Amino acid sequence: MNDFLNKCREAIGAAFVLTDPADTAAFLTDWRRRFTGKALAVVRPGSADEVAALVKLCNQFKVPIVPQGGNTGLVLGSVPDESGKAIVLSLNRLNRIRAIDTINNTMTVDAGCILEHVQNAAAQADRLFPLSLAAEGSCTIGGNLSTNAGGTAVLRYGNTRELCLGLEVVTAQGEIWNGLRGLRKDNTGYDLRDLFIGAEGTLGIITAAVMKLFPQPRAQLTAFAAMQTPDDALKLLSLAQEKCGAALTGFELMSDFCLQLVAKHFPHMRPPFPQNYPQYVLLELSDSESETHANEMLEAVITDALEQGMIEDAAVASSIAQSKALWNLREHIPLAQAEEGKNIKHDVSVPISRIGDFIRATDVQLQEQFPGCRLVTFGHLGDGNLHYNVSPPEHDPADAFIEKQEAINRVVHDSVHRFDGSISAEHGLGALKRDEIRRYKSEVEMHLMQAVKRSLDPLDIMNPGKVV
């Protein structure tokens, strides 16, 4: 393999072929620090041409490639296995904003651009790039595309897939496909773009993309509502969609227990109500007119919802600070849960109409089989996406509980499957859920996926062991 590494050095410069453990460590451990793999080297090409040259070398020497963006994935998709045979190919030197077109409402960006930088570049051009998620300060747009990332604005703007118009991809053979089209309509053959999006680097390496931009909203308003059940929250969702249309940009559900955990570990963070209620919703409106107009819309929704008994109470943030405080409640749930100790996470989706039934049925089953387990249920209700997390009973040792992970996953994922849902709504499969998905997808679907994989990556060198 020295010959291979020397050729890599020739191709991209010795300084960008890392083999010293001190240099490679950060690329080999996953974001949640649950797994550390090994690699021949970490290579850091500086252009799509250099990516292509490296992939050609990998073809020649049959070296597997693990493409990596910000390495913030949650399903072990961007770290190598323990064999030490693969290279990690980091895209983080490909970090130019190539172009912004404010009339076409598009920007062309290198895959290694940090999401937050992309958001900022759009804002500087007086445009909105709406993709937003917890890891935005570290994750890259290439990683977002490869995992079809979701986040908090999917309700209005869709997943990363819906935000992309075109791609540049280095194929598994080391050819560059220039599909960097900035077109809203193009029906000239198979949708290769969407095949590479969400493929987690197993079909090719995304090196650049044309992303959609939107006008900046004039006003953004946040409200918090309290209700009895998730079904009441669903009624509020329908009402808000009817009255606000596309102005409804956020709709997040969280149970009282979620907020109790937040208040326990971050005592200054409390819901804006004098008493507790079983469920809460955070609503966000984005308006193209004015704050006054947004306020009128929001007040109309709340008044109707109170009158119709869907909600018990509601509070509208009257300042940016108050709005931030409401979002903080929502965003501190995973942090509070981590403070509380180890827990078992699920990233699931079901049809929106079935969320109430899903939560009820699954809660019952878990309590029967794991008495006292504590359910930390929150998520993007407007997208049908729940982070249905399970913490151990209050005074039980966490480690013993975590050993039950597989049995708990089985209950939750079997229930998701019964409700026609997905066991990975926004995180992908990676290595972590690769076996799990075979329980739920039909053989027909697995065969179709495998046929596509074999056709585009016949040597199986693109991120092997992930997804299929």
Add this chain to the structure above:
Amino acid sequence: MNDFLNKCREAIGAAFVLTDPADTAAFLTDWRRRFTGKALAVVRPGSADEVAALVKLCNQFKVPIVPQGGNTGLVLGSVPDESGKAIVLSLNRLNRIRAIDTINNTMTVDAGCILEHVQNAAAQADRLFPLSLAAEGSCTIGGNLSTNAGGTAVLRYGNTRELCLGLEVVTAQGEIWNGLRGLRKDNTGYDLRDLFIGAEGTLGIITAAVMKLFPQPRAQLTAFAAMQTPDDALKLLSLAQEKCGAALTGFELMSDFCLQLVAKHFPHMRPPFPQNYPQYVLLELSDSESETHANEMLEAVITDALEQGMIEDAAVASSIAQSKALWNLREHIPLAQAEEGKNIKHDVSVPISRIGDFIRATDVQLQEQFPGCRLVTFGHLGDGNLHYNVSPPEHDPADAFIEKQEAINRVVHDSVHRFDGSISAEHGLGALKRDEIRRYKSEVEMHLMQAVKRSLDPLDIMNPGKVV
């Protein structure tokens, strides 16, 4: 082949295996009546199971299959070639609305449902299914999906692709893939859905789909604006998007010559202005609040646009009848052009920001090479999609001009390519543009498409001779 046809009769009933020319004629000629093919038979299965049984027989007997919906396609994608070796597989007996979920905002429909019936079923459930196009009374949702149809609401709601959440597909091997998921988020492997969408029946046969629904808008307003140039129209587009956000649901450009043709052949149809202007735009707003509110928004846009000199005049429809009259102007352009005689059509897209430059540059080239040709330029400006049609010089014989089709296509399509555009924005490739696209797509892209085709349809029996 008698054995094959007998087995088809056993599988779906003899009454649904058509071989009499009187019965098959309508299935063998394309919508614009430019081509008539031949077929072994036209088969009309009544369920996905029957489709699967037929495809298995076609595998066994190596019989090519031409799937067909409403047969309204414009690129010879749904009619067989002249060999007489294929069967036409019509989906039009699969026409049930399977389910409507007003909380999940989805409907599950058979592929053979007529688009207009799908729209009506949604409306009866107080929901909007926004896909709308000229052939909606005849085309089917399966055909819309297979060609990723566009239409007049793409600006707000996207192409058919963006309106679909899940599919049921009979694979080229005759297996049924049940991907009928009603999920907004699902990241569990390759995006097979989007691979079948837009594949024009060359990878498998779509038999059912889960489509998105939207709240019905409370008010819809139409306006007509007059301006000097397409660049002024682009400025108006940016202004309207900034001020109206997602409420802007239609933005159609048409030149003065388009409306002169309409007035010539439909004398009661005239633009609502006392004088002529070089260019016109039809705007449509859909509002979730009220007509009053929509009016205020529209007035604000028009006032600003007049003040800033983007537009010369504007009229807002004050009744449904007036609104219909404005849309009629737009929709009668292709009809008026047909009345005027034969002409050469193009369905192209370019980045929205480059539309003005594209029209200017291409007009000049065509006038140089084909002096006196008359340009009938109109289309979905908000999507960058132009129907850039060319009529013969006023007193020239049409037939001699039509013989120049290939040379004229070359000028237009080469220009589209220079402007990073698409030679088929919303109609697909079919058999008509299958050779043409090879001029413009890279070898890398063609190889990727061919690899996908071979992997899913190794016997090449799914709509051979189309797309790839």
